[in-house]
Amino acid sequence: MYNGRTDPVEHVSHFNQRIAVHFKNEALMCKVFFSNLGPVAMRWFDGLAVGSVISFRELTQAFGSRFITCSRVPQSLDSLLSMSMREGETLKVYSDRYWKMFNEIDGDFDDVAIRTFKVSLPTEHGLRNSLTRKLATSVLKLMEHIDKYKKVEKDQ
Structure with a gap:
């Protein structure tokens, strides 16, 4: 579950690994993706305008953009x-x-x-x-x- 406080890129990466066998079925990936969202991220997801996202890639890009402040910055x-x-x-x-x-x-x-x-x-x-x-x-x-x-x- 994504809690709105951890790295969104890592979350998408883990999600992609878990659902890799269904990678060609974008509709399923989108439906399963939102089921892995906690309350904060679910509010964001519910607020997406109908038709604003037409692919899994767009969904994960929007997700990453929304939660970018939670991204882990590697140390030098x-x-x-x-x-x-x-x-x-x-x-x-x-x-x-x-x-x-x-x-x-x-x-x-x-x-x-x-x-x-x-x-x-x-x-x-x-x-x-x-x-x-x-x-x-x-x-x-x-x-x-x-x-x-x-x-x-x-x-x-």
């Missing part, structure tokens, strides 16, 4: 590059914050993420020293390495 790579671990912040809290920001960036920046995570740690941090000796070769390996250090930090 600079947002990730400017992150650093705060004084007194645990590795768990920092890594959660880091990966949340990483997931908000569009593009393939795994290599940058691996390198910037290391340099964003305090110079005396054990994980930074470990990553200096043996740099992770993938984001998954980096996350596994971080998890080991989070367990050590938790045990202390």
Whole structure:
């Protein structure tokens, strides 16, 4: 259900994935689309003038235009590059914050993420020293390495 507060482009994309087998039947897609609207979006839909939309494409364009202010704006790579671990912040809290920001960036920046995570740690941090000796070769390996250090930090 679209609640009027989330990204309309993502909603249309998810809807298209769910109804892909009926992609050629525009009338059905339009009828099913409005059944996935919450109260705010339904009021908008009910307010459409009769005959103002003649295709599913026009419907989704009008929908996106109406709810454009809810669109998710991807973060820039600079947002990730400017992150650093705060004084007194645990590795768990920092890594959660880091990966949340990483997931908000569009593009393939795994290599940058691996390198910037290391340099964003305090110079005396054990994980930074470990990553200096043996740099992770993938984001998954980096996350596994971080998890080991989070367990050590938790045990202390």
